Amino acid sequence: MPLLELQSVRKSYGALKVTDGVSLAVEAGETLGILGPNGAGKTTLFNLISGDVRADAGRIVFGGRPIDRLRPHQRCRAGIGRSYQVPQPFGAMTVFENLVTAACYGGGQREAEAWETAHAVLQRTGLAAQANRPAGALTLLDRKRLELARALATGPTLLLLDEIAGGLTEREAALLVEELQAIKAGGLTMIWIEHVVHALLAVADRLLVLNFGQTLAEGRPREVMAQPEVRRVYMGLEA
Numbered sequence: 001m002p003l004l005e006l007q008s009v010r011k012s013y014g015a016l017k018v019t020d021g022v023s024l025a026v027e028a029g030e031t032l033g034i035l036g037p038n039g040a041g042k043t044t045l046f047n048l049i050s051g052d053v054r055a056d057a058g059r060i061v062f063g064g065r066p067i068d069r070l071r072p073h074q075r076c077r078a079g080i081g082r083s084y085q086v087p088q089p090f091g092a093m094t095v096f097e098n099l100v101t102a103a104c105y106g107g108g109q110r111e112a113e114a115w116e117t118a119h120a121v122l123q124r125t126g127l128a129a130q131a132n133r134p135a136g137a138l139t140l141l142d143r144k145r146l147e148l149a150r151a152l153a154t155g156p157t158l159l160l161l162d163e164i165a166g167g168l169t170e171r172e173a174a175l176l177v178e179e180l181q182a183i184k185a186g187g188l189t190m191i192w193i194e195h196v197v198h199a200l201l202a203v204a205d206r207l208l209v210l211n212f213g214q215t216l217a218e219g220r221p222r223e224v225m226a227q228p229e230v231r232r233v234y235m236g237l238e239a
């Protein structure tokens with residue numbers, strides 16, 4: 001049984017079909033990479049999975065049960081953690097306080113447990129030295145790490161990452177990739193939307209390419225990237 005399954009999920013804004021009958025399945029322990037041009041509907045797909053947006057039609061099943069009617073905080077407590085494309089920390093709180101808050105409110109943990117979670121997540125994300133700094137004072141790399149750390153602190157079984165490598169230098173992206181590889185090796189299931197293709201290829205087991213709200217291609221990363229349609233639509237290359 002897949003950990004997550006989407007069955008013919010649809011979402012329109014007015015006449016714009018942003019998610020046009022997307023079906024996918026993600027197995028436990030797998031990392032699915034999602035690519036697609038700007039406006040293809042990638043973030044909307046995450047919003048549909050996390051419950052920030054309700055689908056017009058279709059079904060979303062997580063851990064064997066339909067979650068369509070659950071609100072975002074209920075989906076989070078059920079084990080779906082996400083990062084946002086634009087990092088959304090509480091800027092005046094310290095890094096540590098942000099993580100405790102995520103563990104308490106997102107993960108439903110009591111304070112003592114949340115403190116332990118926050119300490120563990122600081123180590124896993126390379127943020128230990130920044131624990132007492134206000135989140136608003138972090139570098140871009142550390143803000144990205146904090147976005148990842150906040151999602152991890154909710155105790156997810158499925159982690160949704162939205163363009164976590166965007167805007168980073170090559171070296172910074174490589175550091176983040178190492179951290180994500182370690183998280184993956186720990187067995188966490190991930191879906192990662194990313195435009196930085198080489199970073200995605202270093203972690204993803206499988207790729208799904210979205211275009212105009214539909215699945216254009218899906219499969220093993222190297223095979224998907226070699227498909228003429230993908231090269232033409234996504235990379236602007238001639239087939």
Ligand SMILES: Nc1ncnc2c1ncn2[C@@H]1O[C@H](COP(=O)(O)OP(=O)(O)OP(=O)(O)O)[C@@H](O)[C@H]1O
Pocket residue numbers: 013016018036037038039040041042043044045
């Ligand atoms: N709340 C909304 N109301 C109206 N249109 C929306 C809304 N949310 C998204 N859209 C539109 O849906 C389309 C898909 O948006 P989405 O953010 O899912 O794309 P994306 O693939 O994540 O793009 P990017 O790579 O630029 O982040 C876009 O045309 C966007 O303008």
